[in-house]
Amino acid sequence: MEVKRSIKDRIKRSRPYGAVRDLAYRLYEGRVEKYLPRDQVPRHVGVILDGNRRWAREMGLADVNSGHQAGADKISDLLRWSTEAGVEVVTLWLLSPDNLARPAGELEPLLRIIENTVQQLVREGWRVQAVGALDLLPDKTARVLKDAGESTSNVDGLIVNVAVGYGGRREIADAVRSLLLEQAARGTSIEELAEALDVEHIAEHLYTRGQPDPDLVIRTSGEQRLSGFMLWQSAHSEFHFCEVHWPDFRRVDFLRALRSYAARHRRFGT
16 A cells, blocks of 8 residues: 555656646636636635644654745735736734744744744735734834835735734734724723724724725635634624645636635625
């Protein structure tokens, strides 16, 4: 069995096999793109970039940060594909508050990768907006995110939300806290606020305020859960779960997600 598997793996890694495989993917990609309804493209796509560490292990790499770097290198491709498709906003979940509890030997290199990635997005001309609890992050990381937002605030085109130190529950708590402080500064009593409060008041204080809610949420690596991603905003989102690990995510996988979205009848809770 092991011998057969080894032979099969060598065949898959061979140049002729790779060339045939790539040709097949291009043909399939062209077919998917041809029949994609251009009038049913999501305005906002949220992406849970999952599977970097598992990809590194499956590739036989001793350092899991090699997987994080490979995943970071894939982001520019996704943004280019999104622009070509007509998407207006992309939210990338790069780091949750739980991730901040990882051992320093893994967390610190990951933070450096995130910082370098954000700076690269700025150099590439994307409009970057930090989404998350920046006060939870190390000063350097928080500063890189703030500088990216300030320096690209007037850039036209695709908005790239970089979710770092982001958790959906924390976002809702921060929104309520911000709302309470705002109303207290205006002299509004708790009773008056409770009487007038509705969902739009909270929405106006979310990290993504002013943006459309995500129409489509994509999660790679086969996991079928949100894990706290955009809990408030995803109430009416469509979900697409992709089996491939994030570093292996291809344009055809993205187009298939868009095709799946376009084929659904959105009921918005009705």
